[in-house]
Amino acid sequence: MARQIGTDDHEGFDRPRRRTRPRTKQKPDYSDAEIGTVTSITRGRYHVLVGDRPVIAVKARQLGRKAAIVGDRVRVVGDTSGDEGTLARMVEVEERTSVLRRTADDDDPYERPIVANADQLVIVTALADPPPRTGMIDRILVAGFDAHLSPLLCLTKADLASPEALIAAYEPLDVPVVVLEPGSDLSELRERLHDRVSVLVGHSGVGKSTLVNRLLPDADRAIGVVNEVTGRGRHTSTSAIALPLPGGGWVIDTPGVRSFGLSHVDPSTIVDAFPDLAEVAADCPRGCDHRTGTLGCALDAAVATGRVSAERVNSFRRMVSADRESF
Ligand SMILES: Nc1nc2c(ncn2[C@@H]2O[C@H](COP(=O)(O)OP(=O)(O)OP(=O)(O)O)[C@@H](O)[C@H]2O)c(=O)[nH]1
Numbered sequence: 001m002a003r004q005i006g007t008d009d010h011e012g013f014d015r016p017r018r019r020t021r022p023r024t025k026q027k028p029d030y031s032d033a034e035i036g037t038v039t040s041i042t043r044g045r046y047h048v049l050v051g052d053r054p055v056i057a058v059k060a061r062q063l064g065r066k067a068a069i070v071g072d073r074v075r076v077v078g079d080t081s082g083d084e085g086t087l088a089r090m091v092e093v094e095e096r097t098s099v100l101r102r103t104a105d106d107d108d109p110y111e112r113p114i115v116a117n118a119d120q121l122v123i124v125t126a127l128a129d130p131p132p133r134t135g136m137i138d139r140i141l142v143a144g145f146d147a148h149l150s151p152l153l154c155l156t157k158a159d160l161a162s163p164e165a166l167i168a169a170y171e172p173l174d175v176p177v178v179v180l181e182p183g184s185d186l187s188e189l190r191e192r193l194h195d196r197v198s199v200l201v202g203h204s205g206v207g208k209s210t211l212v213n214r215l216l217p218d219a220d221r222a223i224g225v226v227n228e229v230t231g232r233g234r235h236t237s238t239s240a241i242a243l244p245l246p247g248g249g250w251v252i253d254t255p256g257v258r259s260f261g262l263s264h265v266d267p268s269t270i271v272d273a274f275p276d277l278a279e280v281a282a283d284c285p286r287g288c289d290h291r292t293g294t295l296g297c298a299l300d301a302a303v304a305t306g307r308v309s310a311e312r313v314n315s316f317r318r319m320v321s322a323d324r325e326s327f
């Protein structure tokens with residue numbers, strides 16, 4: 001067998017090999033570096049939970065413009081002790097399984113990724129004070145379906161108003177609903193959050209902080225973040241915050257949103273989140289956006305023959321039309 005010069009292990013053991021590629025092109029291998037989850041970002045500092053150790057890291061230069069967002073799995077090197085005053089270096093961002101995005105408003109073409117690697121979108125809506133707005137719920141649903149997250153509608157303040165109308169509005173879309181009021185049982189919600197990565201989204205004042213505090217009274221301590229992020233005034237921060245659930249899974253709280261721009265979403269793809277409707281829509285004309293009055297939309301024919309219910313199609317259409325409304 002021919003001897004392969006330069007590839008033997010003992011060759012160049014303690015001096016650099018001659019055949020190594022030029023330094024600039026060599027990608028360092030960080031596969032052994034510690035990995036953690038970005039829990040929040042404040043002023044260019046990344047809070048990373050490595051195991052149960054909160055570490056603060058700065059972005060390494062080689063990441064260039066590539067930014068990590070909350071929920072990202074990242075590799076950190078250097079001082080990863082998490083001791084006070086220490087800073088680690090974040091050297092790599094792992095591939096994401098999902099990205100939830102929004103645009104600031106519909107005239108803003110700039111996509112803002114808000115959370116990585118989530119699999120569930122929890123839309124927190126008050127039943128009163130502030131009053132619920134289905135347009136906003138629909139827009140958030142569209143963003144969630146676009147990011148392939150499964151939805152959960154969380155209705156708060158049931159002590160102030162009845163949830164019946166909203167439950168009825170989302171039943172045809174099979175969106176699961178949990179209803180909460182002060183002191184209500186959280187076990188169903190806990191079950192739905194267990195072992196999942198859930199992003200909480202909602203208007204300011206709907207009771208999101210109240211809910212997070214009930215679910216996770218010790219949340220702040222778990223990720224080692226002091227009041228600058230989680231205390232009052234946190235909503236001046238633009239960053240989301242990821243909180244580990246004791247039994248497994250994450251809750252990612254996001255700052256209260258006033259609008260949920262969808263200019264990055266192609267509404268014609270949302271039908272894919274509904275397998276029965278997608279099957280029907282396969283017969284639609286090319287580029288059909290499936291809205292009411294769209295010529296030749298196969299959803300109309302399917303309703304006429306009873307293949308799908310008018311209620312489901314109407315709810316679907318209301319939802320995808322929400323991206324035309326403004327708030
Ligand atoms: N009646 C009633 N009030 C509630 C309920 N949940 C929260 N509240 C009140 O609603 C107000 C807003 O609650 P927060 O938890 O601060 O709401 P938030 O969504 O975090 O609001 P921001 O911090 O502004 O984003 C507070 O005065 C709460 O006490 C509820 O189930 N019923």
Ligand SMILES: [Zn+2]
Nearest residue numbers: 284288290297
């Ligand atoms: Zn169609």
